[in-house]
Amino acid sequence: MTEQAIIQGCKKDDPKAQKALYDRFAPKMFGVCKRYIKGKEDAEDLLIEGLFKAIDKIHTFNGEGSFEGWIRRIVVNECLMFLRKKHPLKVSIEVHPTDAPTHQHIVAQLEAQDILNLLDQLPTGYRTVFNLYVVEGYKHREIAEELGISINTSKSQLILAKRKMQELLKTINYESTR
């Protein structure tokens, strides 16, 4: 079933189209949820909630932009709402941005699951900002609005997240092969 057929079918409440949407997007969106949420059960609940909202509100999708991006945004918002309830991200730690040394060659060697394991070890605030900035491509202004924090807090959380990530990379002994 093509993406367009899925969209049209879901608009008509066709169960086959709904299942096709689930089959196509659930694995990717579950990956998104697991990046934000540590517990598998919570991540799965948020996936269901996100996909339910996507199907329920599909008539609001006007066809502009990517459909996957639209669903991803809904799922990410669900995760952020969950985090806001469970882990208030109000801590402001001012750190001046510096170009810290990075391990890009190491990251290239890591598997997606390894990165997920590393992200799991980050504190919630770091992980959320890191995900939004690095993976989703949000700007600091957007992150600040979504999380209800200042732009400086968003920047400092990202820097701390990167530092923490580098420490973790060292501890798991991912040495440079170059």
Place this chain on the structure above:
Amino acid sequence: MNRQDKLFQAFRKQQHQAEEMPSPQSWDQLRKRLDNRKRPSPTRSIYRLFSMVAAVVGLALIVTAVVNLSPSKKMAQKTQELPTYSKDVLQKAVAAHTYRTQHQLALKQGVEEGAPSQLIINKKATRPILLPKKKDTI
């Protein structure tokens, strides 16, 4: 492109490709939620229907009560109420009404002198002058 950007790109690329199948029960849960959304329970529908009917009836009652109890309506009712009259009084009233009507008509039309009528009227008079009927003379 600096080293940070490259690191971020590597992360982004890997994470956008990352996929993991959720448990098989998750589709069942999602389908159940979608089904519940489509078909609300019959009890809920009946309850909603009764609520709507009750609301409409209640509103109608309130409107009726307000209209009936308004002061203007009461006044109108009082003025329309007719007193009960005895038969004689009613007959007299009818006779008076007929009499008045006839004379009003006479005032409008006028009656020439010598006309076969009980009523002789001056066209300029403001009210009719009643004269006894003349007896026929031989």
